[in-house]
Amino acid sequence: MLLLKHMEPIIQVKNLSKQFGDIVAVNDLSFTVPAGSVYGFLGQNGAGKSTTIRMLLSLITPTEGNIRFFGLPLQQHRKEIFKNIGAIIERPDLYGYLSAYDNLKMFACLNGMHPTHLQLMNQLEQVGLADRAKNKVKTFSQGMKQRLGIGIALIHNPSLIILDEPTNGLDPQGIADIRRLIVQLSKEQQKTILLSSHLLSEIEQMATHILIIDKGKKIIADSAAALFNPAETIVEIETTNNIASLAILKASKWQPHLQLNRGPNIFLKMHHDQIPDFNRALFNLNIQLLMLQPRHSLEDYFLQVTANSNSDTLILNH
Amino acid sequence: MFTLLQVELYKIFKRPRTYIAFIAIAGLIGIIQLGLKLDGDAYVNFVMSNVEQSFTFDGKLLNGYLVCYIILQLLLVHVPLLIALVAADMVSGEANIGTLRLMLTQPVSRCEIILAKFTAAAIYTLLLLVWMAILALFVSIWLFGTDDLIIQKTRYLVQLSKDDIFWRYVGAFGFALLAMLTVAALGFLLSVFAENSIGPIVATISIIIFFTILSTMSIPIFQKIQPYLFTTHMVAWKEFFDLKVNADNTALKGTLQNKSQIVQSAWILIAHIVLFVGVAMFVFKRKDILT
Numbered sequence: 001m002l003l004l005k006h007m008e009p010i011i012q013v014k015n016l017s018k019q020f021g022d023i024v025a026v027n028d029l030s031f032t033v034p035a036g037s038v039y040g041f042l043g044q045n046g047a048g049k050s051t052t053i054r055m056l057l058s059l060i061t062p063t064e065g066n067i068r069f070f071g072l073p074l075q076q077h078r079k080e081i082f083k084n085i086g087a088i089i090e091r092p093d094l095y096g097y098l099s100a101y102d103n104l105k106m107f108a109c110l111n112g113m114h115p116t117h118l119q120l121m122n123q124l125e126q127v128g129l130a131d132r133a134k135n136k137v138k139t140f141s142q143g144m145k146q147r148l149g150i151g152i153a154l155i156h157n158p159s160l161i162i163l164d165e166p167t168n169g170l171d172p173q174g175i176a177d178i179r180r181l182i183v184q185l186s187k188e189q190q191k192t193i194l195l196s197s198h199l200l201s202e203i204e205q206m207a208t209h210i211l212i213i214d215k216g217k218k219i220i221a222d223s224a225a226a227l228f229n230p231a232e233t234i235v236e237i238e239t240t241n242n243i244a245s246l247a248i249l250k251a252s253k254w255q256p257h258l259q260l261n262r263g264p265n266i267f268l269k270m271h272h273d274q275i276p277d278f279n280r281a282l283f284n285l286n287i288q289l290l291m292l293q294p295r296h297s298l299e300d301y302f303l304q305v306t307a308n309s310n311s312d313t314l315i316l317n318h
Numbered sequence: 319m320f321t322l323l324q325v326e327l328y329k330i331f332k333r334p335r336t337y338i339a340f341i342a343i344a345g346l347i348g349i350i351q352l353g354l355k356l357d358g359d360a361y362v363n364f365v366m367s368n369v370e371q372s373f374t375f376d377g378k379l380l381n382g383y384l385v386c387y388i389i390l391q392l393l394l395v396h397v398p399l400l401i402a403l404v405a406a407d408m409v410s411g412e413a414n415i416g417t418l419r420l421m422l423t424q425p426v427s428r429c430e431i432i433l434a435k436f437t438a439a440a441i442y443t444l445l446l447l448v449w450m451a452i453l454a455l456f457v458s459i460w461l462f463g464t465d466d467l468i469i470q471k472t473r474y475l476v477q478l479s480k481d482d483i484f485w486r487y488v489g490a491f492g493f494a495l496l497a498m499l500t501v502a503a504l505g506f507l508l509s510v511f512a513e514n515s516i517g518p519i520v521a522t523i524s525i526i527i528f529f530t531i532l533s534t535m536s537i538p539i540f541q542k543i544q545p546y547l548f549t550t551h552m553v554a555w556k557e558f559f560d561l562k563v564n565a566d567n568t569a570l571k572g573t574l575q576n577k578s579q580i581v582q583s584a585w586i587l588i589a590h591i592v593l594f595v596g597v598a599m600f601v602f603k604r605k606d607i608l609t
Contacts, residue, residue: 054419054606054607054608057419057422057423058422059419059422059423059606059607060606060607060608061604061606078425078427079425079426079427080425082423082424082425083425085423087423089419089420089423091416092420093415093416093417093419093420094417094420095329095332095415095417096415097332097333097334098329098332102328102332106325106328106329107420107424109321109324109325110321110322110325110421110424110425110426111424111425112425149420152420
């Protein structure tokens with residue numbers, strides 16, 4: 001097990017770039033993942049998340065830049081570093097002709113372990129697959145494969161877990177299970193988790209830190225607490241007559257909160273705690289409400305910075 | 319490295335596809351042995367008809383050694399196709415199903431992975447040839463008995479006494495292993511470039527067929543390039559079944575007529591194996607895994 005120097009970040013990425021021919025997939029990306037954090041890596045499909053994660057896992061060679069894990073450069077200490085990392089990249093493709101037990105045992109051995117039957121069964125139990133241990137993986141659902149993939153990623157008790165789009169293709173129950181497991185790993189076992197997703201709702205529920213990239217470039221990186229500032233909540237409303245409602249609001253005490261020229265609906269910025277008062281005020285002002293939706297400033301920010309990207313793949317709704 | 323090799327062997331022998339080659343070889347050898355058992359004498363008489371006026375054969379012409387030689391001649395052309403099925407799938411097959419990226423995120427180096435995979439493919443090839451030797455040589459000896467081996471070469475007949483044959487088969491199978499490892503190395507190299515199995519398997523088989531045709535055609539322009547084709551050297555196992563004669567034209571037991579040809583061909587095949595695996599390692603180390 002690597003001994004981490006005091007306050008040493010788990011991952012340090014500096015000026016990382018990757019070019020495929022003329023296409024710049026990742027452009028001068030730098031970020032730091034603190035120990036014990038759930039680091040949300042957010043971006044639209046094609047933003048460069050998977051390329052970055054593949055570079056972190058040395059599946060792709062960077063064109064430029066350097067990567068350090070646990071204070072050690074990746075290139076020189078790959079083996080040592082990887083003994084402390086568990087990863088799933090997109091979907092966990094496993095050996096379909098082998099059983100869950102055999103898949104798990106094989107990857108445990110590759111990590112230098114000599115696992116006992118009890119250890120393997122406990123791990124399968126932890127991901128809810130103990131009763132399917134001897135079944136071939138080709139008979140598993142996507143959710144079961146994902147859980148087995150997580151079991152494999154955790155079998156050697158790594159201190160860093162890298163999950164690339166871990167809930168892709170899962171049903172709502174599967175998504176909830178994965179989220180619960182990530183939170184448990186972070187809070188109960190103090191694992192550091194790098195989690196990529198194009199779902200803001202997913203990241204926001206689990207992440208302590210967030211990095212947003214777009215077109216391979218860093219847009220913003222900060223702690224979730226700073227990014228999800230409740231004082232910066234954007235409220236979007238739709239009424240039976242938006243033009244008339246806007247005129248009423250302009251003449252009311254809510255006028256300073258209005259955010260103009262943002263779209264067909266009406267937008268206001270306020271503290272999250274003010275939303276019930278605002279709702280009552282709409283009723284008192286005789287504004288007939290069709291829809292009221294609060295948004296974090298992060299969502300708003302993201303909408304602005306990616307407005308011209310012609311992509312609808314970033315799911316912002318909760 | 320040893321763990322990695324164990325894992326690779328485990329994966330190979332857990333796959334049903336692996337056993338196709340073993341079943342195919344058993345089936346083909348069984349059919350040939352059955353045919354020769356039922357109607358072998360007629361076959362031998364037909365083959366030897368043009369020399370029967372000059373020689374008198376005494377003893378059991380159709381014996382286990384001759385049957386094994388017939389089988390080797392027929393099958394060593396086709397076994398490369400069976401080897402390509404596994405060797406050309408070693409890397410590309412994993413890239414195709416996505417397990418390659420999971421393997422590469424384990425604390426093992428790419429060089430170790432390539433070496434373990436090729437060693438596993440080599441062990442598979444060895445086992446296939448051992449299987450072939452058991453069926454073609456030992457089962458044939460059991461079914462047909464032993465006697466002197468008479469082989470018709472292009473310009474002459476070779477008679478090997480029965481106590482001078484077994485070691486030649488050991489040598490021939492050993493050489494065949496080198497030849498088959500060359501095929502495995504070629505398939506393995508092509509496998510590194512691809513992200514599905516079909517391409518490298520078909521490409522390996524196509525190259526073998528194409529080069530074999532060039533190696534065997536007696537057209538002067540092709541004869542010039544034949545020494546440079548590895549397929550030309552793959553058939554040098556046949557040199558184990560020829561022996562020297564002295565000035566009185568008496569056969570010298572335990573000798574090889576063209577030992578230098580065997581040694582030279584063996585080195586050429588080894589050089590090909592090293593080259594193919596070396597290039598595979600070089601490419602794989604630098605390859606971006608995008609699947």
